[in-house]
Amino acid sequence: MHSTLMFILIVLPFLAAIACAVVPVKQVRSAVVVVTGALLVVASLLLIGKVPFETSFTSMAGLPLASMTQLADFLLLGFVLFLGWKHKHLGIKILAGAQLVILFALEAFMMDHHAASMAFVADPLSLTLVLIISIVGSIICIHAIPYMDNHEHHLHLTISRQPRFFAWLVVLLGTMNALVLTNDLLAFYFFFELTTLCSYMLIGHDGTEEATNNSVRALYLGSMGGLALLLGAVFFQNMLGSLEIQEIIKLAPSAGYAMLPMALLCVAAFVKSAQAPFQSWLLGAMVAPTPTSALLHSSTMVKAGVYLVLRMAPGFVDTTLSTYVALFGAFTFLATALLAVSQSNAKRILAYSTVSNLGLIIACAGINTPAATAAALFLIIFHAVSKALLFLCVGTIEQRIESRDIEDMHGLFVRMPVTASLAVIGVLTMILPPFGMLMGKWMAIESAAANVPVIMMLALGSAITLLYWARWAGLLMSHPLQGGVTPEVQPKLTKYPLVALCGGAVLLSLLSPWIYSALIVPMIDMVNLANPQAMFEAPYVTSKGMLGADSGVFPVAPLFLVLIVGMFLGLRVLKNAQGAREASIYLAGAQSRTAQTPDSFVGPVNQPVKVANANYYLTRLLPEGKVTCWVNTAAVLLALLLVVGGL
Amino acid sequence: MQAILDFIKSSRIKSPWLMHFDCGSCNGCDIETLACLTPVYDVERFGIVNVGNPKHADILIVSGTVNHRNKKVLANLYEQMPHPKVVVAIGACGLSGGVFREAPNVVGGIDKVIPVDAYVPGCPPKPEAIIDGVVLGLQKFAEKSLA
Amino acid sequence: MMSILGFLLALVVGVFVAPILGGLITGLDRRITARIQSRLGPPILQPFYDVAKLLGKEKLLNNSWQAFCAYVYLVAAATSVVLFFMQSDLLLIFFVQAVGAVFLVIGAMSVPSPYSQIGAQRELIQVLTYEPLLVLVLAGIYVHTGTFKISGIYALEEPMLLKLPLLFLVLGYALTIKLRKSPFDISASAHAHQEIVRGVYTEFSGPYLAILEIAHFYEVILILGLVSLFWSTSFVGMLVLVALTYLAEILVDNVSSRMTWRWMVTSAWAVGLTLTLINLLSLTM
Incomplete structure (x- = not known):
């Protein structure tokens, strides 16, 4: 039962995203979005009765999860590096390069990979977030269906870009669910980076110059957060010998200097939650179509930051x-x-x-x-x-x-x-x-x-x-x-x-x-x-x-x-007030007395001037x-x- | 219920809020009107308050002659007062247009535009006369039922 | 059983006695103001005559939303007073009263009249100015008593004023703004200064203005109740403190001219925050 729920909450959105991206028929896409949303809502509600529980998977639907995540992590960073090169942005190149090196060092020299499984912990905090992501998020995705039609109608697009849009929107739901449920800091880091990428893709969706610039800024600042998070992970691995979040919380208070990586994690969280002085990326993100703003930049994705702080809070x-x-x-x-x-x-x-x-x-x-x-x-x-x-x-x-x-x-x-x-x-x-x-x-x-x-x-x-x-x-x-x-x-x-x-x-x-x-x-x-x-x-x-x-x-x-x-x-x-006599507004007696010009006063040359x-x-x-x-x-x-x- | 209605009725005469509109007066009448509000005459004793807004006013005190330009303003202000309401015209000009009544741009007295309940003659009338006019207006005010 | 009786008592006192008391205090205020200006002034019952007259006037509105907002203002004010008499949470009472403040502004803004709009904007700035000060006063009370509940204050052995003298001054500053008395009478322009006519009140008339007046009676009681908490140990002390504070408010109202909103915000925050800081630090140190 747990594995089915996890599958629906985490993997299903990715599959739905592929369906959205591949099938170019609008009706199919809408149906996929609505059905995925409904399933997410049901699965998240079913989760209520189950918490708290811990579970770990070596594989999900026959796929080796942990090693896939590791591989995907490197691919993701490589892609970010490519984006930095594409946009000729030195900052992104440096940040992505540094993360690649550190991640490689961490994976190759500091960790033993004998337990290649992915652990999930569902407790009331993650449950709350899952409920928000799955219910509010799905509602926003459904609202996006008519919204994007109108949006593209206004832009006079000949080829619809909606497959791409909905794919990323739905990917975000799965990513967020995984992010709040995982108990592994490195997996957390991967999903954290993936939300940054989603953000980049969706902010830049319209392809205007402003949108592109703002999406690059989001990627740049997001990478800063990623670097801080990764550094924190390296420190934790070094000091505590564990990257399990629950372990870290338990061990950190008694370990010397453990507050430094905690602080780094907090900084990563501040970036993701767009706290000052990083708020500029979130303001720039407002050029995106409104469903993006609603889903990523207010109700769900930015909550990843505060979730991280709240998750770690017992540790400090x-x-x-x-x-x-x-x-x-x-x-x-x-x-x-x-x-x-x-x-x-x-x-x-x-x-x-x-x-x-x-x-x-x-x-x-x-x-x-x-x-x-x-x-x-x-x-x-x-x-x-x-x-x-x-x-x-x-x-x-x-x-x-x-x-x-x-x-x-x-x-x-x-x-x-x-x-x-x-x-x-x-x-x-x-x-x-x-x-x-x-x-x-x-x-x-x-x-x-x-x-x-x-x-x-x-x-x-x-x-x-x-x-x-x-x-x-x-x-x-x-x-x-x-x-x-x-x-x-x-x-x-x-x-x-x-x-x-x-x-x-x-x-x-x-x-x-x-x-x-x-x-x-x-x-x-x-x-x-x-x-x-x-x-x-x-x-x-x-x-x-x-x-x-x-x-x-x-x-x-x-x-x-x-x-x-x-x-x-x-x-x-x-209702009672409906019977009242309707008065014009007080304009020192100079209001225009015709019904055609409400809220106006008689100005120069007897012309009505609107207030x-x-x-x-x-x-x-x-x-x-x-x-x-x-x-x-x-x-x-x-x-x-x-x-x-x-x- | 009846007691409340009676209280409302009896309160009307005890709480007349007045608005003063200078409809083209030479300011003589206005100075005398404002004098009523000073400590010497202290009309707040009778609950009279000078308000600047027809929507809050019970009594409209108008001084000066009505001309073609400001007759709309006068009518607008009167219309924006909630019932029951009374109008007191002050001074010779307000009563009939005064010495300006023959002028081509003048309409005449206040009552050419809006119904007037009390007339206070004089050029200008003394504050005592104005208070007297307001008191006369108040009696009419008490008589007027909710239209 | 006792608590139900207590609840009913609070309900009756809060809903029915409070506005009568508030009206009488407002009448007294007008009388004293007149005496300060060497006039005789209206009868003490004048506010009730005014309200009764307004209730009997014709209904005149720009839109029905206005009526709704006036009504919510009244309900919020009454609820906050009832909560006060139930010795509930001070912070909560304050937030409930803020519902009324917000709806007064929304009601005034729903009419495109420039006077009412500017009044609404200024009222918002008044709310902006006094709200943090009041929250900080309440926080100070919490630091002193360990609770936000009014019952906690009545459990004190000695009057709060002795420990929170500076916060009491801050409270006075904030209340002058809340009561819209000069020099902060900028959103509703009572008395003779009428450059924005009656500001937030401009477009409310007849029965709806009466509703706002009654809500104001409730607010006067809430405010004076808040003041009385600072001498909670004896009834006489409470009365004396309330009377002195209100007299001081009337005096300030009469001797000061009106200031701009910029001056209001900066002076209130500068003075208020400094005094609060000193008093809070002296409590927590």
Whole structure:
């Protein structure tokens, strides 16, 4: 049973990718994507009842897995080297070359290969990630089917490039599942590199100059992360004589200098999660078609970074490294939130907010208490769902209004009532109680409260987050009182994913106390198993749908009760308001009195002038270029401190 | 329920928020109107508050003559006030157009454009007279039921 | 059984008594303000007359979403007050109250009127300014008492003010912004300064404005409740502290002119963060 599930979760996507790439028929491709998605969803749900378990395979479906991975690793690095040569990029060439040499040295001289099997560990942490990858990821892939048709229609392509696109999209799902399930650091490294390659392929998909440049940048920075990871692996092999992740976590706290490779792993994670000063690749990645942004650059792939930090976190409890990781994460949370304030491009806002939230998760991992770990896990889950929803909404909106600028979305409700409403709900689930993201933030702040520098950065960052979300939600909803709203028709494969994500975001928030007892409590038990010194206790007790502790209480179910009753009455208020007299806006009495020119005032020569409004972007206070410069400098210093502090 | 409705009705006269619109006055009437709000007359004693927005106003105080350019503005402001509402015209110009009533660009008094409930004559009227006009307006305000 | 009784009591007090008390305090505020300006001022019950009158006015809207937002603001404010009387988690109460703040902004932004839009943007900046300060004050309370729950504060032996004097000042600074009192009355422009008319409130009228006013009554109670926690050991001390703080707010409101939002953000963060840092460090050291 385990092997079947593993096969579906890891190998099936690769087979599906081959099918997508080879069969040029659209219907077949769509069917393959939908069926693969459905199977992944089922397999990941079946996995729930099985964790925790360990399993290892010498072969899967008759193929020798471990040696294949080793071979593939070299091929992959060779391919990256080739790409460096193709794009004439010295940095990539050096990084890939160095990795080839180190990997060869590691494989040939430092390891014994008698146990050529591949070990997998499924625990609550990896289960959470598998669920996100398989469910949210599949939903995004399905949404991509109509999206890519439209996309290519806009680009006037004669030969469809969709086979390639979907192949890489589906490959990513398998890669990510393998990445979070493997227990072997070297296999982890391989899948880590493979996600970088996926990212490169998908960012550069449209083939424009900008896309190519940005994809090369992603590859370059990704290779840096790969190098850091590989170096960490070499150190671990040298010091601990093992590359098994569970072993490393167990042995690292008592081994001298083990914090240096830990710090290197953290740096690799920061690169993958696009933390400052590496955030530029993720912003560049926004040129890609929206499904790419949603899948790779918000809800799943970038989670590989925070997953790595969280996975390793029990190995560095109560160390200087942990303190620096918390500082670094909190700093990124604040700094990228500040950068998001000056943006009016919706995808850039989403990108910065992603980086910012990942920073918050990393800060939680660095605080490294059970409550903070619980916060991190909640943030991962709810961020994935809400952010995927928002990205898909922006993609849908962009194809209709042909702009990503939120200033062009004033009164979008009138044109796209369904998508605009879903986007507003998406934003609200990001920032307000009783939804999961806010609960995660609540836990994060409560667990960081005694850490003065971190709590100060979290407090500032969370207020800034509210600013850039609220102003966006506000401008989507303006609409006239009676009529005027044109009904919106969406293709089924657009509508269902959006509604599913929206429903998921709300429903999962309601279920959060149960998610807590089903996922997070066992996970803390696992941490204790791995690191007996930690002696963690479950931070909260759940009763009657409330999460409580001595330090605070979050009454999830009662708040939802208020929400439901409130919504019921709220809808009556809305209905009641239909009977109100419709007023024009106040324009000092100078508004134009004709129906043809709404929101206008009588200007010179009796001509109507339309009122123009724009958000405050505080660009004079926070110019993006200057802030980025300062942020990067500070982040480089912090990262250096982190590595040095590891010693 | 009836008690609440009665309270609402009795509150109307205790909380008249007024908006002042200068419809082309020489500013004489405006200065006297604003004088009502100063500590000397202190109309907030009666709950009167000067607001800058027709959507919040119960009483519209208008001074000056209406001309062809600003009659639309006057009508717009009146239309944006929620019912029940009253209008008080201040000064000779507001009542009839005053000395300008024969001018080619002048429409005439306020009541040529919007219905007026109380007239306060004078050039300019004294603050006491304006307060008196507002009080008269308030009585009409109390009588007007929700239209 | 006791807890159910306690819950019902909190519900009744929170939902029904709090707005009445808040309205009376607002009336007192207007009266004292008038006395400071050597006027007589309106009756104490004036805020209730205003609300009653507004409730009886015609419904006038630009869109129905506005009505919904006003209503959510009210529900959020009432919920946060009920949670306060249930001695719940302070951080949570604060986040619930933020729901109202966000919906007020969204409601104001749903109307393309420039006055309401600029008001909304300024209101957002006000939220941006006071929110981190309040979170830090709450964090300070946690460091001192070991819990975010209000019940933990009532368990203290001596008033919190003695240990957190600087954080109390920060709280005062933040609350002046939250109450939209001068020099930070930049988003709603009460009183005579009306360059953006009534800012966020401009496009709300009649019953919907009344809803916002009632929500404001709740907020006044929440804010003063927060202040009262700093002298939790005796009822008299609590009253004196609340009265003094509110008088100081009124005085500041009357003697200061309005500042720009830039000045507000930079000064509040500079002063607030420094004081917080000193107080937090002195607690944790």
